[in-house]
Amino acid sequence: MDSITDNIRMLMTKSKYKHAELDEDTTSMGSAHITEGISTSATHIHYYPSTSFWKLRSLLEKCLIILNCILLFLVFLFGCLLGSSEKVTTTVNTSYDVMHADLKTQIFNNLADHSSLCLDEKCVRTAATILASVDTRVDPCEDFYQFTCGSWIKHNPIPDAKASWSMFNILDLQNNFIVKNALEKPITSMKSKAEQKAKTYYMSCMDANETIEGLGAKPLLELLDKVGGWSISGKFNISSWRLQRTVETLMIDYSMMGFFSWYVSEDDRNSSRYTIVVDQSGLTLPTRDNYLNKTANEKLLSTYLDYMTKIGVLIGGDEKSTKEHMRHVIQFETELANITEKDEDRRDEEHIYNRMTVAELETLAPFISWHSFFNQAFRKVQRKITPQENVVVYAPNYLKQLTLLVNEYNSTTDGKIVLNNYLVWQTVKALTGYLSKAFRDAYKGLRKALFGSEGGEEPWKFCVSDTNSVLGFALGAMYVREVFNGNSKPMYQSALLLTSKQYYAQAEDMINNIRQAFKTNLLSLKWMDKETFKLAENKADAITDMIGFPNYIMDTKKLDEKYEDLEVRENEYFQNNIRASWHSLKVLLKELDQPVNKTKWSMTPPTVNAYYTPTKNQIVFPAGILQAPFYDIKQQQALNYGGMGVVMGHELTHAFDDQGREYDKNGNLHQWWNNDTIARFKEQAECFVHQYNNYSINGISVNGKRTLGENIADNGGLKAAFHAYLQWSKQNAKKEHHLPALNYTHKQLFFIGFGQVWCSTTTEEATKLLLEKDAHSPANFRVVGPLMNLPEFSEVWNCPLGSKMNPVNKCEVW
Structure with a gap:
């Protein structure tokens, strides 16, 4: 995501349209950040013929x-x-x-x-x-x-420092090598000031002079002094402590997490404008069950306490008293978990949308002055917030119960100490990854418990990822130039002699073909009435797409303007991160009075991913994913449609899943289907819930309700892509060449291409975490689940009715 703006916006809040499964690589290098993302690649085998002979x-x-x-x-x-x-x-x-x-x-x-x-x-x-x-x-x-994937899995063990390994991871690694090579060129070769800042930030992370090691805990201790101290580090005066001031300082001045999340985003009911959003948040561990199911998570909770204690000791705390303080913090987080709503119970967008004024929010949740809080934030951009300013609250019941909880703690001296310890811990844990090795090593035990791997990859990989999160579009400009004008490794050979426009033209054609196939499929749906069919068809036509990268990043003037106010200095990695967080928050706050930019990207060009935005009714495919095995202009179209085509169909179908269907063609949330059609849709969708509920790994079942949106998209995307390919092959039969030594038809290659992009291996711990948290089903079920429901698959592979891949009862929505 571009800079930390989108991280601030998301902050592990709503599960709406998460782009991928949990990936340990997206955690801070030594911080307890549990975020989401995916990665990729293909195995390249070269054939060089002799020339002299x-x-x-x-x-x-x-x-x-x-x-x-x-x-x-x-x-x-x-x-x-x-x-x-x-x-x-x-x-x-x-x-x-x-x-x-x-x-x-x-x-x-x-x-x-x-x-x-x-x-x-x-x-x-x-x-x-x-x-x-x-x-x-x-x-x-x-x-x-x-x-x-059987042979791939056997011959691709998980690397020591990883918790999973997949085609996505390999492709992501290849992209990172391209970015690394670009970043390590002389700063004088950078085309823009923004790229120079990216280089400087990257080098401050790499810490060639060992400045980070020399400073140790000093940067964090200086920050703690500024925010009023911490009882664990010994500099804290409870008599002068005020909850309001602490919340405003940490959650605004330093953009850290706290009791809740807040951000500026498109208004779901009027997507042409921005609004302030407030939602539930505040847990360190990935799920509420990690706290509430103590028997199953005893080891994890113990490891979490050890991690907290180690960090406290590193900044000067006594081990025994630190552990006691941290036990109280975990207890408070457990009480937060108890009032936190489950992700699967928050999938009805219309139900969780609650618009109110700041004054009404004050009445709903008076544990802080919201008027003061928002004014303190927007004062940074010279904007006043009145009591009549509108906000959108996604979790009113959570805020009600949070008020009771916080007020109870705030009524005693010991309770106030716990509240301060909790709030400061949210800041400390977020920043330890930017400190010395001792702080990063302290995270290994918790990382092992969560993901099954302690980490320990080369620093450059984390530094490339971190630079991408802060100056992602400056990095994107460097990446695009390397891909289309430089020596960018074998996977991009097809692009080297082409302009980006030429390379992506075929991808644009694929999107249009898949859109047409999706619309044609609507005609066969018996559960949808004619009026809703026409509205759905109009929405499909209205979906816009963006491919590759935003054009402005190749304009040095516009790129420099984007990062003009961001200050980056050599040998100041910790401070660079603080400045980046503040810069991103300021950009976010300024959006409140601006018209919504419908062409703004939420992912950077090197990203191996794709996404759909319901408020924009838009699908986006960054350059990072538009390469083999997903897509290549010299690759058989059967493989292009089976790989990238299914991804395109998946994102398009998100516009019509259980959440996306609530937004109209203009991206506005309201009921545009009649009640009978909604009831029939839910009946069809329930089939998927039951199907995926029956899938399990190591005794843990997939949550069919939480994964419903992604499962609908997986099934609809496969169907649309295959039908689009069939139509393409009718018109272009002579253009599709056979591959040597493969005794498969082109239709069979389509399905092989689809299956192989999901080849992966995952540790037992990471698999458990995915099953408990992710909105996506595990990779194997993302393959077999949709194929079981597609009759054409069984026809192509001659699967007998009643075989595992051709069950008698099948599910279908789109």
Whole structure:
């Protein structure tokens, strides 16, 4: 997300349209931040023909040499895969075996139509990647995920410093290498002041001079003195402490978390304007159950207490008294967890939207003066907030109960100490990742308990990610230039001789084809009435899209203006982060009186992800994801539609999931369906709830209700993408070439391409966390779930009715 503005806006609040599953890489380097994100990549295998010998050969000899080289290469590759795997004692069913015994005969048979077989390096590499991933011993009609990803999983163990490893992670790593190379060029080569700031910020993070290590706890201790001290570090006067002042100082001046979250965002009911939003927040651990289910989370809570104690001791606290203080903080967070509403109970957008004045908010939750709070914030941008200013509250019941809880604590001296300790802890834990190694190492135990890995990756990876969060679009400009004008590694070879407009033109065509397929599918829906059908069709037509990157980042003047007020200094990493937080909050506050910018990006160009924004009715696909295996202009369209096409269909379908359907074509929240159609939609959707509730890993079930929106999008996206591909293939049959050594039809390749982008491995701890927190289903269920519901899949793979991948009862909404 661009700078920390969007982190402030989200702050783990509503679960609305989270873009991906939990990823430990998005945590601060040593801080207890639990955020969300995904990552990616593909395995690249190169084929380089000989040239000195080449000129002496005839055309026929050249063809035979090419075929034999490919044959030897693929047989060698397949032999290596088999050699490194366990010996198989059972006979392999040849009906599912890609590599037939007579591979040479297969290749020559494919050559019957010389124009249909692709033999260039890209096609050979793509075929080899597929062969290295599939497990042909698995019946695709029994478990298509294991069929497409079995060998990939076996030969791609989780790296030591990671909690998961996936195609997303690999692609993300490749993108980060591109960014790293750009950042490490001389600062004089940077095209803009914004890029120079990105370079400076990155170098301050890398800490070549060991300034961070030399300072130790000093930057944090100086901050604590400014905010009134902390009883744990020994400098705190309870007699002069005031709740209002502490809340305003920490949550406004330092943009930290507290009892609640607040931000400026589009008004759901009038998406052309911005409004102030208040929501529930305040927990450190990922879920409320981490606190409330003490039996299942005893080890996690103990590790959390150890982490808190270690940090307290590092800033001067006595270990015994620090641990006691921190126990009280955990108890307070547990009481917050008890009044926090579950994510799955907050999916009805119309129900949780509550518009009121600041004066009414004062009456609802008078534990602080909201009028004073907002005026203190907006004073920074010379804006007054009156008692009649409107705000949107997403969690009124939470704020009511929070008032009772805070007032009870605030009525005694000991309670006030707990409140201050809690609020200061929210700040301390957020900033430890910007301190010395001792602070970052203190987080390892908690990280291990949460994710199953202590971390410990090279610092440059974290520093690239952190720079992206602060100066992401400056970084994006550098990334785009490297991709389209520089030496950007093999995965972007198709882009090197093209302009960005040329490279993304095909992607734009795919979006339009998928939109048309989605609209055509609407005609077959029996649960939708004619009036709602027409409105839904109009909304699909009104969806706008943005691809690659915003144009302004290539204009140095406009890019410099974006970061003009952000000050970044060498060797001041901690202070750079504080200044970045403040700069982003100031930008956010200024938006209140501005018209909504419908073309503003929420993700930076290198990001391997995509998203849909309901208030803009817009889908966005950053440059980072628009590369193989998802998308490549030289890649078979079956794979493009199976990879990127399904992602496009997924985001488009979000406009019609259980939350997106509540917003009209203009992005405004209101009931634009009639009651009967809504009831039928909920009945159809309930099928998905039951289907995914029955999926489990290690005895923990998927929450079909919490994941409903993503499951609807997964199913609708697959269906729309496949139908779009079928239509494309009818009109472009001669353009689709066969890959060497693969005995699959183009339709089968579509599904293989879809399955393989989700190949992944995850630690037991991270899997548990995903199942408990994420709005997405685990990767394997994101593959098999939608395929089970798509009749065309079983037709293509000849799956008998009643087989695991072709159940009799199927679910469908879109």
